[in-house]
Amino acid sequence: MKPGKKRSKVIVLGDTVSMDGSLRFKETLCIQGKFKGTIEATGALIVDKGAAVDAGHISVTSLTVHGSVIGQVRVVDKIDMLSGSQLKGDITASRLRIADGVLFEGQCTMTGTEREVDIFSRPTKEIRADLQRPYGQY
Numbered sequence: 001m002k003p004g005k006k007r008s009k010v011i012v013l014g015d016t017v018s019m020d021g022s023l024r025f026k027e028t029l030c031i032q033g034k035f036k037g038t039i040e041a042t043g044a045l046i047v048d049k050g051a052a053v054d055a056g057h058i059s060v061t062s063l064t065v066h067g068s069v070i071g072q073v074r075v076v077d078k079i080d081m082l083s084g085s086q087l088k089g090d091i092t093a094s095r096l097r098i099a100d101g102v103l104f105e106g107q108c109t110m111t112g113t114e115r116e117v118d119i120f121s122r123p124t125k126e127i128r129a130d131l132q133r134p135y136g137q138y
């Protein structure tokens with residue numbers, strides 16, 4: 001770890017945990033078991049493979065789905081739906097990635113950037129370089 005770099009904490013609700021209620025957290029939460037309720041957080045949420053989240057409302061900074069999510073989802077930054085995952089509900093995010101083999105049922109609203117971007121004002125060389133970078137390295 002680089003000096004001065006803050007280490008991010010990951011809290012895990014294990015695969016034997018089944019919980020009903022309301023979750024609030026500031027760091028990263030990984031759900032491996034079952035959760036039913038609402039999630040209001042300023043941290044990231046990871047729904048692990050085999051995990052099931054049934055939430056009336058989810059509001060987080062970022063969401064990574066390996067398992068199953070049901071509910072209305074509002075994400076400040078990005079949603080990653082990985083192969084084999086399921087998400088049923090309407091989502092709002094600034095960035096979205098859906099892998100092959102994902103079941104998504106719902107509507108998606110993309111939040112805009114603060115400033116308008118004119119893609120034709122950038123040199124072609126820059127655009128090509130951006131397109132050749134792996135996802136997430138922008």
